[in-house]
Amino acid sequence: MASSPGRLPRGGALCVTILVITIVEKFAEGGWLTLLITGIIIAFCYGIRRHYSRVGKAMRELDEMLLDLPLQEGTDLGPPKPEEATAILLVSGYNGFGVHMLLTIVTSLGKCFTNLVFVSVAVIDSGSFKGIEQLDSLERSVTESLGKYVDLARRLGFRAEYRTKIGTEVVDSATMICSETNARYPNSIVFSGQLVFPLPKFYHLLLHNQTSFAIQRRLQWEGIKTMILPVRVRI
Numbered sequence: 001m002a003s004s005p006g007r008l009p010r011g012g013a014l015c016v017t018i019l020v021i022t023i024v025e026k027f028a029e030g031g032w033l034t035l036l037i038t039g040i041i042i043a044f045c046y047g048i049r050r051h052y053s054r055v056g057k058a059m060r061e062l063d064e065m066l067l068d069l070p071l072q073e074g075t076d077l078g079p080p081k082p083e084e085a086t087a088i089l090l091v092s093g094y095n096g097f098g099v100h101m102l103l104t105i106v107t108s109l110g111k112c113f114t115n116l117v118f119v120s121v122a123v124i125d126s127g128s129f130k131g132i133e134q135l136d137s138l139e140r141s142v143t144e145s146l147g148k149y150v151d152l153a154r155r156l157g158f159r160a161e162y163r164t165k166i167g168t169e170v171v172d173s174a175t176m177i178c179s180e181t182n183a184r185y186p187n188s189i190v191f192s193g194q195l196v197f198p199l200p201k202f203y204h205l206l207l208h209n210q211t212s213f214a215i216q217r218r219l220q221w222e223g224i225k226t227m228i229l230p231v232r233v234r235i
Contacts, residue, residue, distance in 0.1 A: 058233040062096030080115035080159040086188035094145035118162040121173040196230040
């Protein structure tokens with residue numbers, strides 16, 4: 001039988017009862033230490049949850065600001081020309097994070113590039129993979145997101161296209177598709193993004209992935225120019 005909302009489940013009540021009895025009977029024999037350690041762990045977990053909640057809120061605000069830009073219909077300039085200067089943007093879904101990267105390039109380096117190529121990796125979770133239908137759905141979702149980036153880039157006056165790759169590991173697959181795209185557009189620079197905070201903390205390295213830096217190291221080893229763009233969030 002399901003427990004009523006707001007009531008402690010029977011298993012939880014039993015655990016709490018055992019914990020209280022143990023603390024009362026063993027407090028002077030070391031129970032206080034168990035209580036202290038448990039309290040520290042709980043506080044630590046709540047701190048992590050609070051941090052991720054604040055970051056999630058900041059990312060949603062970024063989406064709200066950037067996903068509905070009032071732009072006029074652009075002119076289709078045709079596909080990118082391989083011999084011209086190209087910015088290769090490594091993105092995930094269509095979100096404020098990726099649009100922020102695009103606008104940073106347009107406002108800071110827009111005159112340096114005529115081509116924009118968006119690349120993304122459709123990551124397969126091998127542990128929960130359910131067959132070809134899930135694969136098709138994943139690929140369709142990624143291509144739809146990349147199509148939105150291409151449309152936005154064309155509205156901003158660039159030649160644009162997208163490329164995608166299916167893989168089970170982000171860094172290897174991203175490095176491979178960026179290398180292939182760079183071979184197609186030799187006069188190019190690969191751009192990726194990384195969250196930055198007003199006051200960096202030591203735990204930011206633990207709580208947020210460093211995928212962009214891992215990809216940058218591999219591409220630079222191959223002699224491919226790579227730049228990481230900061231995406232600022234205030235929390």
